[in-house]
Amino acid sequence: MYYRLPTLLLLAPAMLAMELAQLVFAVGHGLLGPRMRAWGYYWKPSTWRRLCRTRRAAQRRRTIGDRAFSAGFHGRLDFPQLRGPLVRSVASPIFAAYWWCVRRVMFW
Numbered sequence: 001m002y003y004r005l006p007t008l009l010l011l012a013p014a015m016l017a018m019e020l021a022q023l024v025f026a027v028g029h030g031l032l033g034p035r036m037r038a039w040g041y042y043w044k045p046s047t048w049r050r051l052c053r054t055r056r057a058a059q060r061r062r063t064i065g066d067r068a069f070s071a072g073f074h075g076r077l078d079f080p081q082l083r084g085p086l087v088r089s090v091a092s093p094i095f096a097a098y099w100w101c102v103r104r105v106m107f108w
Contacts, residue, residue, distance in 0.1 A: 001055050002059075022035065070103070070106070074096065074099065076096050077091055
């Protein structure tokens with residue numbers, strides 16, 4: 001809602017990776033049905049119209065840039081359900097490094 005399009009494009013690879021990881025988690029924990037229903041909700045044209053309308057209103061109200069808005073964010077994966085060594089030693093450092101790079105590119 002609040003990020004500018006260039007920021008969303010920079011974040012898209014990480015968001016896609018996170019979505020795929022959530023899909024794997026859902027399959028492994030018997031939550032594929034709810035995950036598919038969530039996807040179905042976001043693919044409805046009525047949802048997109050409402051999201052676009054809300055996004056336009058949010059963009060008009062903006063007073064700070066994306067860099068300032070995200071100043072306190074970090075790229076670590078801090079979820080109680082994901083405390084395994086693969087997340088802690090591989091995925092989290094990769095996301096942290098990716099966010100570090102995005103922050104250096106994001107000047108708006």
